[in-house]
Amino acid sequence: MATTNTPTGVRGGHAKHGGSPAAEPGTPMTHRQIMEALSGLLLGMFVAILSSTVVTNALPEIISDLGGGQSAYTWVVTASLLAMTATTPLWGKLADLFSKKLLVQIALTLYVVASAAAGLSQSSGTLIVFRVIQGIGVGGLTALAQIIMAAMIAPRERGRYSGYLGATFAVATVGGPLIGGVITDTSWLGWRWCFYVGVPFAVIALIVLQKTLKLPVVKRKVKIDWTGAFLISAAVSLLLLWVTFAGDKYDWISWQTYAMLAGTVVLSALFLLTESRASEPIIPLRLFRNRTITLASLASLFVGIAMFAGTVFFSQYFQLARDKSPTMSGVMTIPMIGGLFLSSTVSGLIITKTGRWKAWLVSGGVLVTAGLGLLGTIRYDTEYWHIAVFMAIMGLGIGMMMQNLVLCTQNQVSPQDLGAASSVVTFFRSLGGAIGVSALGAVLGHRVTSYVKDGLAALGPDAAAAGHAGTGGGGIPDLDTLPGPMRTVVEAAYGHGVADVFLYSAPAALLAFLITLFIKEVALKTRAGGEAEESLENTPFVPVEQVVPIGGGGVVEAPVAAEAVGTDTGTGTGVPGSSGIPVHGVVRGTEGGAVPRAAITLISPAGRQLGRAVAGDDGGYEVDVPESGSYVLIASADGFQPQAATVAVGAEPLAYDILLVGTSGLTGSVRSEEGDMPVEGAMVIVTDVRGDVLATGKSTERGEFTFGELLPGSVTVAVNASGFRPLALPVEIGAQGVTHVEAVLRSGALVQGTVRAGAARRPLPDARVTLIDAAGNVVATATTGDDGVYGFADLDAGEYTVIATGYPPVAGALTVAGHGIDGHDVELMHPGD
Template identity: 50%
Template sequence: MSAQPAAPPAAEPMTHREVLEALSGLLLVLFVAMISGTIVSVALPQIIGALEGSQSQYTWVVTASLLASTASTPIWGKLADLFNKKLLLQISIVIFMVSSLACGFAQNTGQLIAFRALQGLGMGALQILAQVVIAAMISPKERGRYNGYLGAVMAVATVGGPLLGGVIADTSWLGWRWCFFIAVPFTIAAFALLAKTLHLPTVRRADVSIDYWGATLIAVGVSVLLIWVTFVGNSFDWLSWQTAAMAGGGVLVLMVATWVEAKVREPVVPLHVLRRATPALAILASLAVGMAMFGGSVFLGQYFQIGRGYGPTAAGLLTIPMMLGVLLSSTISGRMVSASGRTKPYILVGLVVLLAGFAGLATIDHETPIPLISVYMLAVGVGVGMSMQNLVLVVQNTVPLREIGAASGAITFFRSLGGTVGVSVLGAVLANRVATGITEGLAKAHIPVSGGSAAGGSLNIAALPEPVKTIVRAAYGDATGHIFLISAGIAVVGLIAAAFLRPARLRDSLDLPAQAAGETGGQKVGAS
């Protein structure tokens, strides 16, 4: 079995021009997919208001796409190892385009949540398949340069989404539905561009085996845990029967999934890869970067709008230092990685800078000077840019080409999981701190406490009386620093994990040497 997959790498590698042509389509579709995950964050109050939705539905519009994207990532990665990568990429583009149209035409929040879940499937597929296709075109040593572009696009999309959403929300003749419609022309262009420029060898395998049980169990287990994290502390207590049922049930399902993955011939998540020190440490470090990438963009945008009183567009513009930091550092470090063949020094420096940025953001309140916050955001952006894609590169460098999809899917899955859980946990901490701050502020001002004000349940700050408005803004501004203190603690864990990475030079070949690939395959069969 291990000898059959060794034949495809003999195909002629793509030239630099062909790589750039195909890369343009990949980066375009990846940008649109990632920006769709953040573009609604600023416009969401307007969307939920227009569809007459509730606060719980407000949360689920975001959570549904994150759940579907995170849970399906390793499955798409495994499918990329078994089937034609270009065809899978085209299928995922169609799924994403159709679901984006459906979201734009949704008539109620129930429909919107369902269509967002479908959109999440497409988003997860595009994020991992873009990385898998790049890995199939370019050797690890050269990949650093191109991964710099990839990291820059991902980061700009993550931070730029709220800015674009703010512009759309502030433009009366567009309306919130264009937060979804705007993706359609770009996906059509990317589909046409990739159909013309992307040429990959078709790997036909007679011994294809799809792990349906493992895929289902992983999706169910992760979804249950993420649903629990989303609602614990709000809908029910941390110590409750709901927590025992959901957290315990989710862990149990994932334990069964691990047992299944250890037994099947073609596991969705290759346990033999995760058992190696280098991929395991890289995955642990990527959890911290995931929290930085998602948490930073979500809560800083909210801080500027609610805590400081800026409009949606202005709030998006104020996050530009972080976007600029990622853009420059990912591009420059990517070229330096390709030139030197080493990744660990850049990952370590990036995580140190990331920690410094979070430590700075942990000190902010509702009166911190904006220029000082910009310096902290720039540091966070530089840290994310230097570490995010280089951690993926570390894992890809350790596996043969035939396992590149599953390995890339594993680290992307855990990074997305870290980001999703991070947003949920930090959001819960923020909500509790805000509620406490508002209650204390109202008591000091001798203002009667009403349910909505005390709970911080209303995000329509403009409708509040002036004294209450000032108290609510101060509560949000002061509470934001506490969640970044938690993020700084997580960044320390990532830095420690990266410090133990074994220094290794990136290989020049697309695939591992024949002997090494054979040994890896042998480990895989043995593990099964």
Template identity: 50%
Template sequence: MTDLPSGAGAAAPPPPAAPEMTHREVLQALTGLLLGMFVSMLAATVVSTSLPVIIHDLEGDQAAFTWVVTATLLTTAISTPIWGKLADLFNRKLLIQLAIAIFVLATAAAGFSQNPETLIAFRAVQGVGAGGLAALSQVIMADIISPRERGRYMGLFGAVMAVATIGGPLLGGVITDTLGWRWNFFVALPFAVVALIMLQRTLHIPPRAKRTSHIDYFGIVLLSTSVALLLIWVTLAGDSFEWWSLESVLMVGGALLGTALFIVVELRSREPLVPLSMFRNRTFTLAVIASIATGIAMFGASVFLSQYMQLARGATPTEAGVMTIPMIAGLLVASVGVGALITRFGHWKPYLIAGAIALSAGSYLLSTIEYDTHFALVSVYMFLLGAGVGTTMQNLVLIVQNTANPTEMGVASSGVTFFRSLGGTIGVAVMGAALAARVTELMDDRRDALMAALAGLGEQGVDIATQLQAGTLPQVSAMPEVVRVIFEDVYAQGISQAFLIAVPFAVLSLIAIVFLPNTPLTRMTTSERQRAGEADLATVSVDEGMQALTATGSAHDDGAAQQPEATRDDRD
């Protein structure tokens, strides 16, 4: 037998394809993942309605309220691409268990906070775990469910989202009104223990080939520094220092310099944190642009709608949880319904365009609300915004996973999630700064009316005036009617202006989605695509080897054919 030329047989045969998972096996694998997502969402939403009360009790101001939210979003945004890169290098099952542990322990620790600064610090640690859950859940889903079949299981995720996002605020309101707000931070602990056990028992991810790992530590530091400087500047400018000042120049300049250095490092890194080559993919780039607006709408709505209900409509935490149900209903109906339609018909683009239109309309309409706007209209506006978020949020990740290189699935998925979180973080910071500035301006205009109202309340008026002078966020539901109307009007105008900031980004999202390539969804999971790619590579290697062997044989035959001619020439 003739030996193959050197290098022709270098490629090992592809590993045998694993049998396709049945519906029951997929459900078993998703059990722990769904419970882990439920834990993270419950721990986040259960606190949302009680945040105004928490900040009031801890004697924090509007800036503290914004930073309690922004700190979590900041560390979520920064850690998401890091978790995504780790998912391409290490055991994904172990990573998601670690993320749950970090998230819930930090959440429980936040329950012991005695001042806004401590709460903000623990919420920042909480965001590290949240980044892991956001990135890893998407990557693991791609491991076991194909893009085309993903919608079939969106009903389960929709049910989990519904229970957590509807039940969380309601539960948080009841706990705050009965037991006290600190218990909101402890309610997720038993669920977390069960989630860790279920993940260990039910989640079985197809094995992947081992590869040499390298962490881009310098890139992590530069990314964290750049994002943090930008957010600190947005939050403090106009309050602690002027927009045009030396502090602004240093912070913005530092953020721009850090971003430039980050790009240089990523271009030169052996294992970049965010591979910039992915931006050559038109689908990835446009999905990132669209995700920024989705993040602003999603996080902005969750933060400022709760404030609107309590500060502009005088609702208690429990009532605020009930009043935000229309938005959650829109999110649930859209995510489940659109997911099922995508699986059934295979078309995704018309639904995403419709979702972006709903997102734009909902954002604009919410920018028109006042303290006495009929609640039926507010409910319609919230439903539209929720439907827009529910349609675009998960499906933008889905279409990126559909075209991403299987070996970069972690960084591709986390890349979209990162920019969504980053957009939400910056959006909440900008909206919070605009709200604080507008409220300050309006309170100055209404100072005489407010002082007259407080003067007629005696000792109660003195207590309220003392809290306002200290900058403490007011508890509007507990105020007398004569004062409450003033605060409701002021905060309604401030919050409506904050929502106006989200409108241009929502329109930009619509434009980006319109230009997304309409690539059909594959029926192969990430693992199957990777095995198919390895099989193709092995086939190409064997074909090249056979071609080389054929060429060698042809040359030998030509030499043999020419040999008799040479012999005859010699004889002659």
């Protein structure tokens, strides 16, 4: 006997005209589809990061060729970083409102146009303007790469692919100076090709994304918070201007500092006020009610300081402290590239298998702090292999932290907030990098000048008269023009100064490490953001119906039924959901015992999944709701009926115990009373106390039947088979386990025939036929149809009397045995006929 089994909660596709089932919307992308789309995305990410680092080794020649000064030197780097940082939240919000594919193509186009224009610049001012536009495009690529990955790939699988993104970031970040150095050292190329080199990659990325990237677009009315975008951009810009010029144009403690910091605070306050009232805020402030997002953002801020410090200043160390060419400067940073590549790839693969990520964050924080601390001890004559080991340690740590901070944030939010949450973390990382580069660059200039003066003073009065040897005001000295002893002093000053930068960065890495300790680990989801948005966006919450398999091959649809009991006590010891207002309690069975390892799902009234948890061994669970309101809790466990209940959450934590009703099975066999033989094809029907049918099926060739997933309690099992009398048995199904029942059927004989009347003996309609047993009891009555046929079924063997009326009554005796009598006709007539 064939059986049909549909898993609980899965909607089957509907075939049309006998065709194959239609594909479900929101079907997850295959690995091949993901890799095809990811290839264009990684190219775009490579272009974005490359543009930020490729000019590092070419800047002295660029500024000299365009006739710029020290301020122009600073702003060629800062302008792009500033634009990227300030626009990251805007790109993230736009990704929540518009097509992500269109936005990433716009960002790539901006980058291509600005890069080509920057390469054609004839003045430093023009170059800075185009670097701003280039930074806007880079900000979009940086934010959208993470967002699109989240829309394509489930968090549980995303670690595997985040490793590729981390590796691309590593190659572009540290490989940029290497490529820039090679271009600068190649006479027939020149520095302008530092801007042109990324254009072909961007064009290829555009083509690949157009062909391979297919994401659902949710059509809805949008309203851009332009005021919020302006205020956050202005606040960040003013802060970076202060960090850039403090210690150079004016003292750190000066009226300019007070004015800029006050302006930053005012703009930030106005931004917070605007965001709290905006219908579509750039950065939804409610996201920061989630502890994970808040902590991850802070950690990203400090990781950005440490990360950019470790990449920007290496080129100056190798060129000015160790007298290496721009090309060799890039080559010598390969250990850090290798460490970052290895850790980001390996950690991504392991996270995909285990779903656990916090250990990697914590370990990464330790390694970054240790690496920067060790780098703080280097000098201009330190053995290179020592530096290589220190760089590798730092690279390993950055690879473990950088992508996983975004990953743990994306795992905490609903699909509609995916872009904003991702960009918030990226924004703080970029902000940390911008602040770190500006502040630490100023520190480096000051420390180098101080060390040079001290070194020259130690050489004697003649050397001391040289002052700062061209390092004053943050200027870059030409080592080839300096005499031997003075050159050694400058190299030692840069070696010591860059080491100080690393040492000052180590506390930032330590703070990032301490913050990660307080991030609550939540197992990664198995649905992608785009898939969840597609399947849940417009799907109302409806009760689930189960299809219960039966031994005889039939199916029965049974509504899921259970109940939940609100309590005033309870502790949550299960795996928690997203941070917010806790809902906690204990999952119990009908007998009061705890139900361990029950799965708890938190659903919004609109049908969106907000969080999940697994009850502990004591049945305790905890999930966090983002804000007060009504939510739906769904609980399920093996051996129990799933349960859905609405909970109303206020400002305080809610204690709510969940009661699960166990599921039970019913098995049995159908046999005949005579000969104790199995009865095949018997119809078995299970009804509850109200008479509602719970399950139906037929017995197998061995007379057996099976029902699963039945509610415990009193039921009636009715059995009916051809040639046997029907049987109804009361059965009590236990709370758990399988209940067995034996149905023994007695043979049922048949008596039927035709009532005829008159001389022509025609069939007589509407004749009444009564069957009376040997004790004189009326067993059954029947009324003939137009064909005069009557019949009695399910009779016991024995003596009976058949009385027919309609004409003068006629009575006749008969003996029933075996299967009965077929053809017991009765003739009626009037006297004299």
